[in-house]
Amino acid sequence: MSxxxxxxxxxxxxxxxxxxxxxxxxxxxxxxxxxxWRRQNVVKELADEISPKNIIMIGPTGVGKxxxxxRLAKLDNSPFIKVEASKFTEVGYVGRDVESMVRDLVELAVxxxxxxEREKVRARASEIAEERLLDVLLPAGPEERRAExxxxxxxxxxxxxxxxxxxxxxxxxxxxxxxxxxxxxxDLEVSEMRASPMIEVFSSTGIExxxxxxxxxxxxxxxxKKKQRRVKVTEAIEILTDEEAQRxxxxxxxxxxxxxxxxxxxxxxxxxxxxxxxxxxxHGPDVSRExxxxxxxxxxxxxxVNTRYGMxxxxxxxxxxxxxxxxxxxxxxxxxxxGRFPIRVELDSLGKDEFIRILTEPHNALIKQYxxxxxxxxxxxxxxxxxxxxxxxxxxxxxxxxxxxxxxxLYTIMETLLDEVSxxxxxxxxxxVVIDADYVRERLDDIVEDEDLSRYxx
Numbered sequence: 001m002s003x004x005x006x007x008x009x010x011x012x013x014x015x016x017x018x019x020x021x022x023x024x025x026x027x028x029x030x031x032x033x034x035x036x037w038r039r040q041n042v043v044k045e046l047a048d049e050i051s052p053k054n055i056i057m058i059g060p061t062g063v064g065k066x067x068x069x070x071r072l073a074k075l076d077n078s079p080f081i082k083v084e085a086s087k088f089t090e091v092g093y094v095g096r097d098v099e100s101m102v103r104d105l106v107e108l109a110v111x112x113x114x115x116x117e118r119e120k121v122r123a124r125a126s127e128i129a130e131e132r133l134l135d136v137l138l139p140a141g142p143e144e145r146r147a148e149x150x151x152x153x154x155x156x157x158x159x160x161x162x163x164x165x166x167x168x169x170x171x172x173x174x175x176x177x178x179x180x181x182x183x184x185x186x187d188l189e190v191s192e193m194r195a196s197p198m199i200e201v202f203s204s205t206g207i208e209x210x211x212x213x214x215x216x217x218x219x220x221x222x223x224x225k226k227k228q229r230r231v232k233v234t235e236a237i238e239i240l241t242d243e244e245a246q247r248x249x250x251x252x253x254x255x256x257x258x259x260x261x262x263x264x265x266x267x268x269x270x271x272x273x274x275x276x277x278x279x280x281x282x283h284g285p286d287v288s289r290e291x292x293x294x295x296x297x298x299x300x301x302x303x304x305v306n307t308r309y310g311m312x313x314x315x316x317x318x319x320x321x322x323x324x325x326x327x328x329x330x331x332x333x334x335x336x337x338x339g340r341f342p343i344r345v346e347l348d349s350l351g352k353d354e355f356i357r358i359l360t361e362p363h364n365a366l367i368k369q370y371x372x373x374x375x376x377x378x379x380x381x382x383x384x385x386x387x388x389x390x391x392x393x394x395x396x397x398x399x400x401x402x403x404x405x406x407x408x409x410l411y412t413i414m415e416t417l418l419d420e421v422s423x424x425x426x427x428x429x430x431x432x433v434v435i436d437a438d439y440v441r442e443r444l445d446d447i448v449e450d451e452d453l454s455r456y457x458x
Contacts, residue, residue, distance in 0.1 A: 008034045018071050019064045020357045025345045028055055029072050032318060054340055056330055057322040059347030062406020065322040069269040078265040079109035086275040088292050098295045102305040105266050106312055109258035114249060121248040129240035136186050137172055181233045188236050189226050255309045266317040274323030277332045293334045300340045350406050355392035358407050366410055370418060377425040379433055386437035394444050398458045401451055412458050417443050
């Protein structure tokens, strides 16, 4: 959950490290995240009455809508899921039940909390795994402490009963710590993952939830199978540590924490919401689109959804919707749903200046990515300032002439530009490759000038 230090200004600064421009959208999500922290710190009676200020982001594809929401969730360590609104359909049409997004979010939160808990018990699990491995390497005598004693919490033998001399087991332990047994092969008995029958039935609980319940039923009927594997000591330690960490995790505690985190900190990103907005017509598929909106309404308003882990309230989940709205507008949504998205921000289209910054400034900038990838082949890839400007200009031109796909155009251009270098890199004798403006023009000018060709290649 949001910490006191995560102020709106600080949130925007962190988002600036990965996303260029779109200041208005960043401000809106920063305020929404801070309001969540504020709500959790007011008196409980009032906190339950404060609803999240859901957001609609309006803008063409590739301008950073999804990235803003995804990075926001990472800042707050919140369960986050992205869904396409066009995948949902009302009852009677083939598609996914709208409640499935909440069930998916809960499943994600459970895995997130489980991972956190496993890290907390990893030191203890590693200690038990080491004892189990020593049992495999050298079965312990009655006077020595075994892995079973450690698991059960039994104290083992008293200090007086301990042998005076270093035992073979302790010598093995020392060799294990020194890494001298790493390449040794051991036979290990591990649990075998068994595929359970999957039965699909259309019901109010949803196909996905029913499938998981069937899996649990069959898992309880049939005992878990074991199989023998011959692995190196280093791999055996990892396998045993993972097994023990799994056993040490309290799943009841994980479930409770996951449910609370979903209810208090969950973020659902509804992409392509404009695809479920009907136009001026009132027939055919538009009826289905409005039906989807009406199915989404109770989830966004706040309702209780049944999941395999229990009932989840959606009252305080933050919904961020996004769409291009090229042929429709947010006011075409049904009035009840409009009222549940009080904040609307329009994202700017990207031009040459923004493309230059996207290529060079962010922590995960495209040019940095390609330089690091080529460095694995021993190639020093150098981009001049003029070449970066040329790439940005080509991206702007192609976006204007064909479909505007925003910053995603840079990916297609960079792949085409560096196709030859990427292919020949392992065999190149020259270890420095300079990409200048002339190189960019030589590789891309013919494609850009031929509009038909650019539609296929760029």
